[in-house]
Amino acid sequence: xxxxxxxxxxxxxxxxxxxxxxxTVLSRIALPSGILALTLILPSYMFHRPLRIxxxxxxxxxxxxxxxxxxxxxxxxxxxxxxxxxxxxxKRKRTAFVPEQTEVxxxxxxxxxxALLLGFxxxxxxxxxxxxxxxxxxxxxxxxxxxxxxxxxAVSVIGMIxxxxxxxxxALMPLNRGVGVFDDFSVWFLRLLRIY
Numbered sequence: 509x510x511x512x513x514x515x516x517x518x519x520x521x522x523x524x525x526x527x528x529x530x531x532t533v534l535s536r537i538a539l540p541s542g543i544l545a546l547t548l549i550l551p552s553y554m555f556h557r558p559l560r561i562x563x564x565x566x567x568x569x570x571x572x573x574x575x576x577x578x579x580x581x582x583x584x585x586x587x588x589x590x591x592x593x594x595x596x597x598x599k600r601k602r603t604a605f606v607p608e609q610t611e612v613x614x615x616x617x618x619x620x621x622x623a624l625l626l627g628f629x630x631x632x633x634x635x636x637x638x639x640x641x642x643x644x645x646x647x648x649x650x651x652x653x654x655x656x657x658x659x660x661x662a663v664s665v666i667g668m669i670x671x672x673x674x675x676x677x678x679a680l681m682p683l684n685r686g687v688g689v690f691d692d693f694s695v696w697f698l699r700l701l702r703i704y
Contacts, residue, residue: 571679624651631643
């Protein structure tokens with residue numbers, strides 16, 4: 509009778525453990541899964557008319573498609589990394605006698621990153637790509653823990669200039685210049701960089 513009790517107690521003990529494990533897995537893959545779903549849904553909303561296949565050249569949907577595919581690949585890798593991390597933690601818990609300190613996932617930073625993306629999308633048509641990209645890179649590095657003001661400014665300015673040259677100088681994409689005084693600044697800055 510005692511073996512039966514032991515087996516029943518073991519089954520009851522395993523059920524809450526599996527529930528906690530499933531909850532941990534779902535909480536860790538929720539954000540990358542949502543991003544992956546968006547990359548699959550957004551292409552149908554990118555253009556209001558059916559695209560014609562061009563014999564030569566990349567076409568107007570090339571850059572958005574490349575970026576969405578890259579984001580999808582990163583989201584899949586993120587999901588695999590999270591699943592592997594949960595598996596490794598469970599394996600350590602089974603083998604280690606002393607529990608190890610693990611880094612806690614920061615939902616505050618994740619929410620801050622999403623807010624930065626939304627802020628960038630709102631700023632872009634108003635102040636132009638140059639200023640909004642520099643502010644986005646600056647805040648992203650600040651959110652990531654960089655506090656050295658010299659590094660923050662250098663990374664923001666160099667990153668923004670690099671993006672301007674890649675998109676406007678090389679790919680000839682007509683990015684937003686902003687409105688009013690921001691448009692004047694963008695034109696002046698693009699001429700300074702020899703892009704215009």
